[in-house]
Amino acid sequence: MRRGVLAVYQVLLLVLLFAAWHVLVKLEVLSAFFFGEPLQVLARIWEWFASGRIYPHLGITLLETLLAFVIGTLAGLVVGLWLALSDTASRLLDPYIKAVNSMPRVILAPIFAVWFGLGIWSKVVLGVTLVFFIVFFSVYHGVREVSPVLLANARMLGASKRQLLRHVYLPSATAWVFASLHAAVGMAFVGAVIGEYLGSAKGVGYLILQAEGVFDVNTVFAGVLVLTLCALVLDWIVTLAERRLLRWRPAGPGAAQS
Amino acid sequence: MSPQPALALHRVSCRFDARGGGTYVAIEDVSLSVAEGEFVAIVGPTGCGKSTLLNVAAGLLAPTAGAVRVFGEPLLGLNRRAGYLFQTDALLPWRSVRDNVRLGLELRGETDADRLADDWLARVGLGGHGHKYPHELSGGMRKRVALAQTLALDPKMLLMDEPFSALDVQTRALMENELLALWSQDRKSVLFVTHDLEEAISLSDRVVVLSAGPASRPVGEFAIDLPRPRDVSEIRLQPRFVELEQTIWQALKREVLRTYQRAEA
Numbered sequence: 001m002r003r004g005v006l007a008v009y010q011v012l013l014l015v016l017l018f019a020a021w022h023v024l025v026k027l028e029v030l031s032a033f034f035f036g037e038p039l040q041v042l043a044r045i046w047e048w049f050a051s052g053r054i055y056p057h058l059g060i061t062l063l064e065t066l067l068a069f070v071i072g073t074l075a076g077l078v079v080g081l082w083l084a085l086s087d088t089a090s091r092l093l094d095p096y097i098k099a100v101n102s103m104p105r106v107i108l109a110p111i112f113a114v115w116f117g118l119g120i121w122s123k124v125v126l127g128v129t130l131v132f133f134i135v136f137f138s139v140y141h142g143v144r145e146v147s148p149v150l151l152a153n154a155r156m157l158g159a160s161k162r163q164l165l166r167h168v169y170l171p172s173a174t175a176w177v178f179a180s181l182h183a184a185v186g187m188a189f190v191g192a193v194i195g196e197y198l199g200s201a202k203g204v205g206y207l208i209l210q211a212e213g214v215f216d217v218n219t220v221f222a223g224v225l226v227l228t229l230c231a232l233v234l235d236w237i238v239t240l241a242e243r244r245l246l247r248w249r250p251a252g253p254g255a256a257q258s
Numbered sequence: 259m260s261p262q263p264a265l266a267l268h269r270v271s272c273r274f275d276a277r278g279g280g281t282y283v284a285i286e287d288v289s290l291s292v293a294e295g296e297f298v299a300i301v302g303p304t305g306c307g308k309s310t311l312l313n314v315a316a317g318l319l320a321p322t323a324g325a326v327r328v329f330g331e332p333l334l335g336l337n338r339r340a341g342y343l344f345q346t347d348a349l350l351p352w353r354s355v356r357d358n359v360r361l362g363l364e365l366r367g368e369t370d371a372d373r374l375a376d377d378w379l380a381r382v383g384l385g386g387h388g389h390k391y392p393h394e395l396s397g398g399m400r401k402r403v404a405l406a407q408t409l410a411l412d413p414k415m416l417l418m419d420e421p422f423s424a425l426d427v428q429t430r431a432l433m434e435n436e437l438l439a440l441w442s443q444d445r446k447s448v449l450f451v452t453h454d455l456e457e458a459i460s461l462s463d464r465v466v467v468l469s470a471g472p473a474s475r476p477v478g479e480f481a482i483d484l485p486r487p488r489d490v491s492e493i494r495l496q497p498r499f500v501e502l503e504q505t506i507w508q509a510l511k512r513e514v515l516r517t518y519q520r521a522e523a
Contacts, residue, residue: 152318153348155336157362157411167361171352248352250393 036217044222054226060203062230064120064192068127069234073184075128076135077177081169084143101137105129106194113199123200127191131184135177142176143169175249178242185234189227262330263291264415264447265315270324272310284310286473288324290466292415295445299458301510302468303517308451309345311468312417315449316342329414341413343421347400349392355379355403356388362411378406382436398429402436409440415447423452434461434490442487455510459502460490467509470516478509 022038024030048054083090083097109126116122146168154168196205204223211219267290276282284307292298302308313319314326317337326333328340349358356375363371379388382402392400401421408416422430438461441448452458458465459482467478482502484493493499 147346147348149344149346149348150350152316153342153344154350154361154365155318156316156340156342157407158338158365160365163365167365168350171350175352246352248354248391248393 033215034217036221040218041221041225044219045226048222048226054204054207057202057204057207058226058230060120061189061192061196061205061227064123064127064195064203065188065230065234067120067124068131068191069184069188071124072128072131072188073135073177073181076132076180077139077173079132080136080139081143081165081173084140085165085169090140097136101133106190109195109198112195118199118201123192123195123203126195127188130187130191134180134184134187138176138180139173142179143173146172175246178238178246181238181242182235185238186231189231189234193227262294263327264294264296264329265449266291266327267311267314268325268327270311270314270321270326272307272314272319273322283473284471285314286475288475290476292447292449294329294447296464297441297448297450297462298464298466299450299452299462300466300468301452301455301458301506302474303470303510303514304453305517306468306471306513307474308453308468309419312342312419312449312451316340316417318342337415337417339414341408341411341416343404343408343416343418345419345421345423347392347404349400349403349407351392353391354388355384355390355392355395358392358403359388359406359410362407366411374410375406378410379403381409381440382406396429398425398433401425401433405437405440413446415449416441418448418450420452422457423454430457431491437461438486438488438490455503455506456494457490459484459499459506460488460493465506467506467513470513470520477513478506480506480509 018038021030021035025032025035025037083093105126108129109122112122112125116125150168150172151164154164159167192203193205193208196203197209200206204227208220208223211217211223267288270288271286272284273281274284288311290298290311300308300311310319314321315337317326317333317335317340328337349355350361353361356379359375359378360371363374368374376385376388379385382405384399384402384406387395387399392403395403404421422433425433434457448462450458450461455465462482465480465482466476467480468474469477480502484496484498484502
């Protein structure tokens with residue numbers, strides 16, 4: 001299917017889903033109280049943006065997400081490279097990494113709130129703990145699987161350890177980082193919103209919590225939709241950066257995916 | 259010819275810890291030398307430790323026993339005077355062709371890297387392809403890039419590990435002729451590993467036959483007295499070539515059969 005045609009069908013599918021939702025609620029197959037009404041959800045989103053009421057909340061949530069995303073990615077990249085290249089460190093820390101990764105970290109959100117306060121930092125930390133491991137594992141395994149022939153060749157051409165890091169390991173890790181960034185974007189949002197949900201005075205998560213308190217399901221869906229759109233935009237930016245930085249990759253099923 | 263050989267392996271052995279316990283002896287008691295300006299080909303059945311031998315000569319692998327000398331000096335660490343052409347692709351996929359050829363020069367801190375890289379690209383016939391990425395090239399073209407990348411550093415000796423084995427027959431003959439043409443310009447010492455006897459004879463001054471693995475060692479050495487310059491497709495038709503091929507094949511066949519017998523046992 002051509003790209004333009006595909007986009008039309010994608011939009012059509014979205015309209016169809018909303019129409020189905022609308023009809024099912026109107027026919028009272030689904031209860032409007034529990035499932036909301038799409039028109040009112042859209043009206044709420046419109047009202048938010050028209051009155052500008054959403055901007056301070058959205059701004060906070062986006063700031064938390066971006067901070068969590070950037071800090072978590074950089075930390076994952078650096079620690080992933082370090083552990084992949086240092087056998088001693090990776091063997092020493094292996095059980096700890098696994099333990100922390102399998103820990104249900106979302107549960108720690110209230111503790112982060114106590115440690116870092118109710119401002120943005122407790123949310124950023126929660127997001128970082130989610131993003132970090134995705135990027136970390138990706139880089140760690142990626143670097144360990146760098147072709148030995150590539151390394152041997154670079155060494156025969158005179159590369160020192162440092163030059164190997166710069167010219168072989170780092171570029172090859174970059175490819176792996178991008179593979180994980182799409183998953184990481186979503187996780188950064190999860191961290192920010194869950195954090196707000198559990199204790200904050202601002203942010204889209206806070207709006208959703210307020211609405212749930214008064215059983216205003218339309219506003220809950222409106223908040224979720226706005227966040228989803230933001231996540232899609234961020235994912236799209238990642239894709240653009242990926243295309244630019246990984247131009248050297250052959251166009252194949254992998255490249256077409258995103 | 260200088261009295262010191264460019265490369266001398268003296269009673270070199272390599273053992274590895276085998277997966278299921280015990281040790282695997284890849285090569286045992288190998289003595290071999292390559293004179294300055296000499297083109298030596300090593301042939302042997304599959305799995306006879308040919309690559310191990312090259313890795314020892316490159317200094318990528320330290321032998322378990324024995325000594326390696328490069329121009330008379332004992333080899334410690336990597337062999338800085340050698341260029342290595344690998345069997346599989348070793349180009350950095352994220353660098354353009356030109357930047358790949360530049361790589362060694364850049365690592366060395368060469369100020370004239372750009373000009374030298376372009377120069378070498380032109381010499382291997384890839385003048386207009388510098389901006390492309392490796393995946394956009396054919397297998398033969400990638401081999402040319404690898405050759406340019408290695409030769410740009412002007413190594414004193416070349417180690418080649420079945421470099422053309424993945425190419426189709428026609429491309430292969432072209433590459434062999436090109437290699438000979440480049441080699442004849444400054445006659446580096448070459449250690450060329452292959453399982454293709456015809457390739458070995460048509461390129462080299464001397465063919466060394468390696469025994470079947472494990473514990474491979476040289477079992478025969480044959481001087482190739484064919485005149486140079488050679489054309490690899492034409493030289494194969496000469497009576498002397500056929501004669502040499504038959505003689506060496508007798509020695510090689512025994513080893514190949516031994517490999518089969520071991521595989522079946």
